[in-house]
Amino acid sequence: MEIVLGHISTFGHGIAAMLFGALAIWQFQRKVERNEKQICLVIAILLTSFWALSVAVEGGMSPIAYFAETLRNFGWLAFMFSLLRAGEGRDEPKTVNSIYLALSFVLLGQMIVDSLLPVFAGSPRLEGVTLYTSLVLRMIFAVGGLVLVHNLYSISAPETRWGIRLPMASLAAIWTYDLNLFTITYLTQQSSTELLAMRGPMMAIIAPILALASVRNTEWNLKLSRSVAFRSLSLVAIGSYLMMMVVIATALQIIGGDYARLAQISFLFGTSIGALLLLPSGRFRAWLKVKLAKNFFQHRYDYRTEWIRFTDTIGRPGVDSAPFHERVIKAIADITDSPGGILLMPDDSGHLVLQARWNWSSIRVPARACTSRTIAFFEHTSHIVEFDALRADLDDKCDAAAIPNWMTSEEQTWVAVPLVHFDRFIGLMLLARPRVNRTLDWEDLDMLRVVGRQVASYLAEARSQESLSEAQRFDEFNRRMAFVMHDIKNLVSQLSLLARNAKRHADNPEFRADMIETLQDSANKMNGLLERLSQHNSAKQEQPKPVKVRDLVQSIIEKKRILHNMETTRIDDLTVMADPVRVDQILGHLIQNAIDASPEGEPIFINARRRDLSVAIEVRDQGTGMSSEFIRSQLFKPFASSKKGGFGIGAYEARELARAMNGRLEVESKEGSGSRFTLILPLAKRLSDETSVDERAA
Numbered sequence: 001m002e003i004v005l006g007h008i009s010t011f012g013h014g015i016a017a018m019l020f021g022a023l024a025i026w027q028f029q030r031k032v033e034r035n036e037k038q039i040c041l042v043i044a045i046l047l048t049s050f051w052a053l054s055v056a057v058e059g060g061m062s063p064i065a066y067f068a069e070t071l072r073n074f075g076w077l078a079f080m081f082s083l084l085r086a087g088e089g090r091d092e093p094k095t096v097n098s099i100y101l102a103l104s105f106v107l108l109g110q111m112i113v114d115s116l117l118p119v120f121a122g123s124p125r126l127e128g129v130t131l132y133t134s135l136v137l138r139m140i141f142a143v144g145g146l147v148l149v150h151n152l153y154s155i156s157a158p159e160t161r162w163g164i165r166l167p168m169a170s171l172a173a174i175w176t177y178d179l180n181l182f183t184i185t186y187l188t189q190q191s192s193t194e195l196l197a198m199r200g201p202m203m204a205i206i207a208p209i210l211a212l213a214s215v216r217n218t219e220w221n222l223k224l225s226r227s228v229a230f231r232s233l234s235l236v237a238i239g240s241y242l243m244m245m246v247v248i249a250t251a252l253q254i255i256g257g258d259y260a261r262l263a264q265i266s267f268l269f270g271t272s273i274g275a276l277l278l279l280p281s282g283r284f285r286a287w288l289k290v291k292l293a294k295n296f297f298q299h300r301y302d303y304r305t306e307w308i309r310f311t312d313t314i315g316r317p318g319v320d321s322a323p324f325h326e327r328v329i330k331a332i333a334d335i336t337d338s339p340g341g342i343l344l345m346p347d348d349s350g351h352l353v354l355q356a357r358w359n360w361s362s363i364r365v366p367a368r369a370c371t372s373r374t375i376a377f378f379e380h381t382s383h384i385v386e387f388d389a390l391r392a393d394l395d396d397k398c399d400a401a402a403i404p405n406w407m408t409s410e411e412q413t414w415v416a417v418p419l420v421h422f423d424r425f426i427g428l429m430l431l432a433r434p435r436v437n438r439t440l441d442w443e444d445l446d447m448l449r450v451v452g453r454q455v456a457s458y459l460a461e462a463r464s465q466e467s468l469s470e471a472q473r474f475d476e477f478n479r480r481m482a483f484v485m486h487d488i489k490n491l492v493s494q495l496s497l498l499a500r501n502a503k504r505h506a507d508n509p510e511f512r513a514d515m516i517e518t519l520q521d522s523a524n525k526m527n528g529l530l531e532r533l534s535q536h537n538s539a540k541q542e543q544p545k546p547v548k549v550r551d552l553v554q555s556i557i558e559k560k561r562i563l564h565n566m567e568t569t570r571i572d573d574l575t576v577m578a579d580p581v582r583v584d585q586i587l588g589h590l591i592q593n594a595i596d597a598s599p600e601g602e603p604i605f606i607n608a609r610r611r612d613l614s615v616a617i618e619v620r621d622q623g624t625g626m627s628s629e630f631i632r633s634q635l636f637k638p639f640a641s642s643k644k645g646g647f648g649i650g651a652y653e654a655r656e657l658a659r660a661m662n663g664r665l666e667v668e669s670k671e672g673s674g675s676r677f678t679l680i681l682p683l684a685k686r687l688s689d690e691t692s693v694d695e696r697a698a
Helices: 002-029 036-058 063-086 094-116 124-154 158-188 193-216 233-255 257-278 282-295 303-314 324-335 374-381 387-391 405-409 442-505 509-534 549-560 580-597 628-633 650-660 685-697
Strands: 341-346 352-358 413-421 424-432 545-548 575-578 604-611 614-620 664-670 674-682
Touching: 002 036, 002 193, 036 063, 036 193, 063 094, 063 124, 063 158, 094 124, 124 158, 158 193, 303 324, 303 442, 324 341, 324 352, 324 424, 324 442, 374 413, 374 424, 387 405, 387 413, 405 413, 413 442, 424 442, 442 509, 545 549, 549 580, 549 604, 549 614, 575 580, 575 674, 580 604, 580 614, 580 650, 580 674, 628 664, 650 664, 650 674
Parallel strands: none
Antiparallel strands: 341 352, 341 424, 413 424, 545 575, 604 614, 614 674, 664 674
């Protein structure tokens, strides 16, 4: 057995020496800018290779192996200190610097004690004291090294942790193994030949991990977090681990035999490999964060840190940053470790619609995303809905009729956070289920309630700014109308001059002919200007009256045929309640837009048919179409136009004119496939009453 273990130790340490040596050469020859951190890394790798070679040649208990091990630890300690010194963000704490200094003295003391072992070889008592002192110093350094590994990782900013995750996990595995080895040796008062032999293969496994870390991080930049202080949690964890090792070592000593050695090796390798596999796992870190917050800390959240991150996320304008509404979702999702979310906001008709989504493309949101009671419920109660409790009928404060079925049927829907500002409903945010599912406690609810009100204030402010911007654009539009009035003034001046000249030249036939032509032209121009101005004066518009749809639509088609090819497949002979002038304006806008969007030769289809108690007049083209984002956010906004030189008033005016007649305007479009605008107008009262009677009779 000892011969086999000797071969394992020799070959294992030899392979480790070769791998670390090759890694040092490769790292040194890389074409990257060398700095203090990279030089310290290469030195640490070379010293590790020298230590592994010393053990392979002279054995793990030889003086040269002890000396090389101390040099190896010096190298890695210097590498970690160089990372800390080069970190951006703040100066390293004095407590951390004192630990680095103390561990340096421990290593110096270790070298002195190791040098005394050959001197006291003839005195069993002095040799035993020196040996145990050496073991204690090694255990102290292993504990201190693990504390510093935890500290360096915890104080680094989240965006730079990925770069040091693998090297920190590798150093943690090395010093965890050493701590096991020296603790067992100290407690059992004999060297563990099995653990000494397997030390080499373990180091050989770590070498490729460090190589992978070097590939991922060429500059070894570290940004220190301003909000993370040096904590004693790592010391508590290591102290607990030492106590566990005492119990395990005592139990193994009582059991004895070869099985005890096998158990020691299995336990050590299991913990080391488990740490390397679990520490980089995002799901494991999320689970560990929940457990630590639940059992070790009085509060789940570091409120200062969360508030700084929240404000930084929302207030991060820039070319490469996400749109404002997506940043709002991310700001709340990050607080609860939710991987995604969506934001619903009321549209102009008061219905909830999808405003934005972040990292949650799988959820399907209908066009009307709420019930008739959704907005009123959340506005009056500000109740945060936890969907797992709602599905289990455990939420007695929630009105089930206010929650649409599509929200509860989606299994990833976790929490609904209402956004209420001064008792006014601004929106609703749905968060996706986090990696580690958990129920919300009072602290989660308080945090979500506070940030929900804050986000609501941001959204209300953004909406106010948008309304102010629209008002300013309307002012600009009114300023443009002043030029129209100037044109009218010019026409009046022209007519006044014509009237004065008529007194002198009225008998001239040629003058009379020119005068008639000028009067006709001026009248046409004035009628056109009046038509353009009358759409902004609701007092001049007639009340809706019964109008034959077929005659009205056919007359509009006839006027437009000379401009573009028009086709119809069905025009029902129905009567609607409408103002013919406003219907003419609406269809004129829609047909002109269709002409502008259609290629030459492609027909425009106009149909009119019955839909329940209304009439649907469709204008369909096969032109360029519009994106859903443009339809949702810009189509019906004043002064937003996809046409070069367009005022962006047509669609907005058409919708407002339809609403003034108790109708509405619907739109369907797809980029590259054309658009369909549908004007919905109510049937005349007599016809709708007859329909209602027929339906009741049926």
